Amino acid sequence: MRWLLFLVLTCPILRAETPVRSAPARSSSKTNPFNDDEVARRAGAKLFSRECAPCHGAKAEGIGKAPPLRQPEVYQAAPGVLFWVLKNGSIFHGMPSFAHLPEAQRWEIITFLRALNARKPEN
């Protein structure tokens, strides 16, 4: 019975948290080595169009179950949290892991995402 309770409380399949909320607290301490770097932002835009846009939309507006990425939850999240989300994905909720991308490329995507949200936040 204890095991069943443990599974219910911990099994990520059964938990309906967003990927950003499921990131551990320690992930927020990581800093973006490309913060506000224009070249990295442009590289991130290229990577975003290839890796993220097919699901989240070319303007990050969200398509179907893939949520919009121009939203408070994203622009309020620490870069380290977004890095954690890209690395781990949320595979039982449809988002694959992007750990196969080198760390530098994941940071470039995050640099682009932060800039995107800084320009035109929805709220």
Next chain:
Amino acid sequence: MRNRLWIAAACLILPSARAGEGPFFITYTHQMEEPGNLEMSVKNVTGKPAGGSRFWGAATELEYGVKAWWTSELYLDGQTTADENTVFTGYRWENRFRVLPREHWINPVLYFEFENINGADKTLLEVVNHDGEDDLSEPTADARQEKKREIEAKLILSSYFKGWTLAENFIAEKNVRHEPYEFGYAVGLSRPLVLAAKPERCNFCPENFQLGVEAYGGLGTHANLGFAETSHYLAPTICWTLANGTEFRVSPTYGLTGTSAGFLLRFGVSYEIAQFRRAAQKLFRDGGRP
């Protein structure tokens, strides 16, 4: 007919994604196909076994991301041998399941495959048991009489570390009718030329090139486990990805033991259609109208 034209047109205009197998031909990593994406690829191998004729084996692969944790693939195999026939040698259906929801320093994936091929198959997608050069020199007409209905399981372990990819595969294969359990292995190591991407959309950016090396071979059967009279190969690989996501791979492969084929050349091309499922649903729901 109209639907077929729509599908052909859709394949040309659908957004592409970067085909994601990296430089490996034999070794699997824990990278799964993105859900809804369809990757089409052709894996070729050519060689000239001692005492046999030059052959060309080709496997056409359709890989689909069913879920983020489940990837399914269909292979259609064929081969042609100089001065002999060109034959379809069978099909394989494989499924890969990611076990853990998070990234760890080592990541397991379970792989199950059913293959219905004949003895003339020369795609060499894995090496198990005492597979060797002799199998490649047998005349096609004789070899294709042998039916191979086999179930194969793999434990895929892989890790990413500072841009490096390290993968280890342990293979167990069993003919559904008879014959013992057969074992094999594959290991691979790869890295892109540079880790950060350039801002320009380019074909020749260094981040578009990945270098790697694979080693694979047979490990005998459950009754005769070990390296005795087994084949082993070492293969440097290079992968080049175009800006539109098309991926080319080449791997000169060297046999390391007396029972291995001396030299094989592998080459392949992959193209991935991003969100194929969504496009197909749209196509059949409203005829592709915007």
